[in-house]
Structures are given as structure tokens and as C-alpha cells.
Amino acid sequence: MRRKIVAGNWKMNGSTDLVENLVGYVRSEVSSLDNGVEAVIIPPALYVRDVKSLAGDRISVGVQNVACWESGAYTGEVSAVMAKDCGCHYALVGHSERRQLFAETDATVADKVAQLMSQGLNAIVCVGETLAEREAGQAEEIVSAQVRKGLAGVSGDGWQNIVVAYEPVWAIGTGKTATSDDAQAMHRSIRKVLEDMGAPAEEISLLYGGSVKADNAAALFAEPDIDGGLIGGASLVAKDFVSICQAMPAGSES
Numbered sequence: 293m294r295r296k297i298v299a300g301n302w303k304m305n306g307s308t309d310l311v312e313n314l315v316g317y318v319r320s321e322v323s324s325l326d327n328g329v330e331a332v333i334i335p336p337a338l339y340v341r342d343v344k345s346l347a348g349d350r351i352s353v354g355v356q357n358v359a360c361w362e363s364g365a366y367t368g369e370v371s372a373v374m375a376k377d378c379g380c381h382y383a384l385v386g387h388s389e390r391r392q393l394f395a396e397t398d399a400t401v402a403d404k405v406a407q408l409m410s411q412g413l414n415a416i417v418c419v420g421e422t423l424a425e426r427e428a429g430q431a432e433e434i435v436s437a438q439v440r441k442g443l444a445g446v447s448g449d450g451w452q453n454i455v456v457a458y459e460p461v462w463a464i465g466t467g468k469t470a471t472s473d474d475a476q477a478m479h480r481s482i483r484k485v486l487e488d489m490g491a492p493a494e495e496i497s498l499l500y501g502g503s504v505k506a507d508n509a510a511a512l513f514a515e516p517d518i519d520g521g522l523i524g525g526a527s528l529v530a531k532d533f534v535s536i537c538q539a540m541p542a543g544s545e546s
């Protein structure tokens with residue numbers, strides 16, 4: 293069964309104050325929801341343990357990035373082993389900011405996915421086209437290639453730990469969201485690519501990200517192939533994040 297996930301990517305934002313003010317509130321509000329949503333908070337790595345201790349069992353915690361290596365002389369890096377050790381269940385991989393600002397490639401993404409698979413952690417693998425690529429009619433081709441290359445090393449039970457987040461680069465932090473129809477069409481196409489790769493495509497959760505807010509989440513989540521959201525800006529405001537969690541329709545499977 294596909295998991296219904298709302299994940300909050302804090303990016304390089306937050307503080308001990310935000311952790312204290314937001315996590316307890318989200319926990320108590322989300323605990324009373326019966327729509328089956330899994331809320332995930334993904335703070336900067338320094339705050340993972342604090343979030344984890346306030347989050348309880350009802351909220352999962354993740355990291356925004358992991359290293360391509362297991363351990364060793366890689367100053368500044370955080371490993372999948374450490375993420376697991378600190379109680380994380382999720383990690384983002386290949387966020388467009390990592391691709392654009394830190395030169396991550398599909399090969400890097402594949403290495404990071406392999407690290408996460410070796411620890412049994414869930415990888416939220418981010419894919420998405422730029423505005424120029426969309427305008428050139430290449431969106432599907434670009435996203436398909438990112439999925440194929442980033443997930444090339446996954447097989448067998450590993451697929452159970454894969455979540456794909458479609459985040460059109462032009463929609464991130466811009467206030468522009470893909471229409472529900474366009475997002476659904478891309479999600480359908482991603483599912484087809486996964487099927488072609490031999491993955492149990494109908495079981496894999498596909499999240500939409502890019503300016504998801506309290507007022508557009510319900511329409512996106514109502515689409516049959518959109519199983520949740522990856523939320524940036526709105527995840528820093530406790531009430532907004534909770535509203536997005538509430539926007540998930542009830543029901544066993546989308």
C-alpha cells in the first residue's frame with residue numbers, strides 16, 4: 293500500500309526556538325488526524341536529535357542530505373549510518389538546490405541512494421525540470437532520465453524504501469505551483485518509468501513539491517498519482533504544515 297506522506301523540508305532555516313515551538317504543536321495536531329497521513333520533519337542535521345525527542349512516534353524525522361560514503365575523512369559530511377543512529381527514517385536525495393548549488397549529478401544521487409539502502413532508510417529522491425526545459429517541451433524526458441539514473445541501483449526489497457518527489461524547479465519557493473493536472477500527468481509518467489524499471493510502481497509513493505500551501509494542497513492530493521507533498525516554506529509555519537497534513541484525503545490508498 294502506498295504511504296501518504298507530508299514531509300517538511302526546513303532547508304537551512306530553523307533554530308532551537310522553532311524546534312520547541314513547532315514540533316510539539318504539530319505532534320499534538322497530527323496525532324488526532326485519522327486520514328493516515330505520515331508527517332515527516334526534515335530539519336538541518338544539527339536539530340535532528342531535538343526534533344526526534346519532541347516528535348514521538350507519530351512524526352518521522354529525516355535529514356536533507358547524506359554523504360556518498362559510509363565513514364571516513366570527509367570533513368563536513370553526514371553519513372546514512374549516522375542518520376540512522378540518530379533515529380532518522382528518511383533522507384532527501386538530489387534536491388534541486390543540491391543539484392544546482394552543490395553540483396550533484398544523477399550519479400551522486402545513485403551513490404547516496406545506495407548508502408541509504410544499505411541502512412534500510414527511506415530515500416525521498418527529488419526530480420524536476422527547470423523552466424527552460426519545460427518551455428522546450430523536455431520536462432518528461434528530463435524527469436524520466438533523473439528517475440532512471442538516480443534509481444539505477446535499486447532492486448528487490450530496496451524499492452520499499454523509495455519515495456520519489458517531483459519538484460519542478462520553477463515552482464520551488466516561487467509561489468508558482470504546477471496545476472494539479474500537470475502534476476498528475478508527470479506523476480503518471482514517473483510511475484510508468486518505475487514500472488519499466490521493474491519496480492512495484494503502484495506501491496511507490498510519489499510526492500509533489502513546489503509552493504505547496506494550505507490552500508492548494510487538497511487539490512493536488514486529490515489526484516490519483518499524487519500521494520503527498522514535499523513542503524518547503526510552509527513547513528516552517530506550524531499551523532500551515534498541519535493544515536497541509538489535514539488536506540490529505542482519508543482512504544486506504546490514493
Ligand code: PGA
Nearest residue numbers: 464465502503523524525
Ligand atoms: P517550497 O519548497 O515549498 O518553499 O516551494 C519545496 C522544496 O524545495 O522542497
